Amino acid sequence: MIKRLSYQEIDFEKYNQCVENSIQKNFYCDKETLDFLCKNWELLVYNDYEAVMPIPFTKKLVFKVVDMPLFCQQLGVFSKENNTVINQKFLEYLNTNYNVINYQFNHENRFESLTTKKNYIIPVQEYAFLRRKKYFKGRKSTVKTAQYLEFKEVFISDEILEFTCDNFKGLEKQSDLDFFIKYLFFLKKSNKLKMFGSYFENQLTNITILTADSKSFSLLGLINNEALKEHNGASFLIDRILQENIENKSFNFMGGSIRGIEVFFKSFGSELQEYQVIQNSKKDIILNCLKIS
Structure with missing residues (x-):
């Protein structure tokens, strides 16, 4: 009943x-x-x-x-x-x-x-096998050419919040962006927030925002500085996160219904999960x- x-x-x-x-x-x-x-x-x-x-x-x-x-x-x-x-x-x-x-x-x-x-995930597995056997050829090349970038874990700060507000795409209303920022603080308080940034000559090119638990990472936001997109920071960041974590935590891309985004997610060897x-x-x-x- x-x-x-x-x-x-x-x-x-x-x-x-x-x-x-x-x-x-x-x-x-x-x-x-x-x-x-x-x-x-x-x-x-x-x-x-x-x-x-x-x-x-x-x-x-x-x-x-x-x-x-x-x-x-x-x-x-x-x-x-x-x-x-x-x-x-x-x-x-x-x-x-x-x-x-x-x-x-x-x-x-x-x-x-x-x-x-559509949703795409990468189950826990050996990173070397994932990159060698499942990455698309073009993604391997893009990741390889971006290794000059600097990888850092980042935290909520004036710099990170300003970058997020200036570059976040996909929210139509200012009130939605304001709610997103509040959500970040909620996740931080709950110990469920992880953020990583890529840098070129001390300039922040990209941020990944993840929800995290003991078994998985889930992608909440992948934020790009369009003026520095030629450095391929998004590919660099996803690859480095996988390199350091995929043998212990699965990675959930949290979407994939838009064609271009779907191809990007699939290029890292992710699996369809509808x-x-x-x-x-x-x-x-x-x-x-x-x-x-």
């Missing part, structure tokens, strides 16, 4: 135990992360927290609208076993009882009826609101 719980009704001790022991566990299902990223969220629970499904939402007039918040890639069903029958019950409950603009399941959840998005999504237009939402109401 699936129950719908408001935030105030959630037993967070049971919730944390469920997600911690789940085979689908990821960074986004942590209570603290959800609390920071989501304006509002509630929970679907199967039986006595045998499986859980966080639901982020915003309020549009009198309706709740499900929409993934910025910087949150995958939620979905979390449980000890990836039971396709139970997962389908969650999907049916979501579609029947919510107005969904965008909801993204984790890569372990599988459904017959949903579309997919996840499924629900996406509806505003017209679909209006019709569904009328149906549910």
Whole structure:
């Protein structure tokens, strides 16, 4: 039986135990992360927290609208076993009882009826084998020619924040960039932030911003100084991070649906890892609101 719980009704001790022991566990299902990223969220629970499904939402007039918040890639069903029958019950409950603009399941959840998005990962492996056998020929060459650059771990400072604000691409609104900067401070406080920079003659050419845990790095941002792009700092940085960490931590590129970016990720020998999504237009939402109401 699936129950719908408001935030105030959630037993967070049971919730944390469920997600911690789940085979689908990821960074986004942590209570603290959800609390920071989501304006509002509630929970679907199967039986006595045998499986859980966080639901982020915003309020549009009198309706709740499900929409993934910025910087949150995958939620979905979390449980000890990836039971396709139970997962389908969650999907049916979501579609029947919510107005969904965008909801993204984790890569372990599988459904017959949903579309997919692309993500690319590099599992833990020997770096020498990865570079020799899996790097694209052109990427090997680019990395080799950029070895004159200096590699440093960097930390939140006036210089790094100024570089980020001046060069970050992909956010349309200033408020989104402001939220991203706050997110960096949240990750730092949570000990989940890692940043590395490449330098040419003491000039910062690129920054990689990663979320980190004991088993993996996930790419949150790869920021380029367009005036210094001929130095190939992005390729240099990714390669050096892999060189120093891939034998102990997997690397998650956190995306890959845009063709040029997809090719860049694949050129490091990454593997496709798809996840499924629900996406509806505003017209679909209006019709569904009328149906549910």
